[in-house]
Amino acid sequence: xSALLAIVLSGIxxxxxxxxxxxxxxxxxxxxxxxxAMEYVGPSVMAxxxxxxxxxxQGQIAAGPAELSALVVAxxxxxxxxxxxxxxxGGMAVFWxxxxxxxx
Amino acid sequence: MTDTASTARQGALDALPMFLPAVPFxxxxxxxxxxxxxxxxxxxxxxxxxxxxxxxxxxxTLLGDGAAVAAAVTAALIVNARHLMYSAAMAPVFQQQxxxxxxxxxxxxxxxxxxxxxxxxxxxxxxxRAYYLxxxxxxxxxxxxxxxxxxVVGPIVPREWQLGFAVPVLFTALLVIGVDRWPKAAAxxVAAAVTxxxxxLPHRSGxxxxxxxxxxxxxxxxxxxx
Numbered sequence: 450x451s452a453l454l455a456i457v458l459s460g461i462x463x464x465x466x467x468x469x470x471x472x473x474x475x476x477x478x479x480x481x482x483x484x485x486a487m488e489y490v491g492p493s494v495m496a497x498x499x500x501x502x503x504x505x506x507q508g509q510i511a512a513g514p515a516e517l518s519a520l521v522v523a524x525x526x527x528x529x530x531x532x533x534x535x536x537x538x539g540g541m542a543v544f545w546x547x548x549x550x551x552x553x
Numbered sequence: 554m555t556d557t558a559s560t561a562r563q564g565a566l567d568a569l570p571m572f573l574p575a576v577p578f579x580x581x582x583x584x585x586x587x588x589x590x591x592x593x594x595x596x597x598x599x600x601x602x603x604x605x606x607x608x609x610x611x612x613x614t615l616l617g618d619g620a621a622v623a624a625a626v627t628a629a630l631i632v633n634a635r636h637l638m639y640s641a642a643m644a645p646v647f648q649q650q651x652x653x654x655x656x657x658x659x660x661x662x663x664x665x666x667x668x669x670x671x672x673x674x675x676x677x678x679x680x681x682r683a684y685y686l687x688x689x690x691x692x693x694x695x696x697x698x699x700x701x702x703x704x705v706v707g708p709i710v711p712r713e714w715q716l717g718f719a720v721p722v723l724f725t726a727l728l729v730i731g732v733d734r735w736p737k738a739a740a741x742x743v744a745a746a747v748t749x750x751x752x753x754l755p756h757r758s759g760x761x762x763x764x765x766x767x768x769x770x771x772x773x774x775x776x777x778x779x
Binding site for chain 1: 581626628632634643714726727732741743761
């Protein structure tokens, strides 16, 4: 039930974030500090999310050579190609190859 | 009226190629839903209720990890904070629209709908509305179908492939593609470092601490540079 609550709350919040200026503040200008802060939301949250996923349930680092090399290659691919699909494919390929090598 | 219909059809056609970048998202989301331990239908309900790939992925991954509702929802919402910018940019265009559309339109306002419809911002209100709905409804339908299909396809993939790792890979792609100047890279570095240092905190709250630290670092660097 708490999962449903979380989904509904996120849904309301997401709708609100898309609607707020259209519905209410059409002619107001957004303050500059707020605009600046929003520019940094994306990179910061994404980086924090990736870091969270490399940590195990007890707070220990749960990433080996396969994970780390895959993410480095993914970052390079994303930087060079700006293509999600290619980055996903390349990163996963490195992950599988390095893991298979480690298992030999 | 036929004019409106053909404009809407044009919007639907334009939406099709724009959906391609959303396909890996749908696939990873489907896998994340099946791995989260939630009932599949409940997990999928995030598609119509939230309708935002990155938010859905964040929320379901964190919930599956045992994060507290408040932390998971907060993270899911700040992931999609860029929608505020879309809303602000769209507000003048929507000023000329009837009230019902000002309420309904924002629900469809995802990245690709924003990009495509902004190109038509100067058209007649009725034509803009038809085009926006053509793009928006098409994109919405594709997302519903794609996320449901991914939940079927995901579990067929053998467990040893560890497809769940696609989530951090995809977020790395989003991160790097979003970095267009170095203060953003610095913000990302600070956010990752603080998150790792705060990894011991309960309910994955280190995530929020790390994100806030990154945002503050980015602003300070930008200010210092003048």
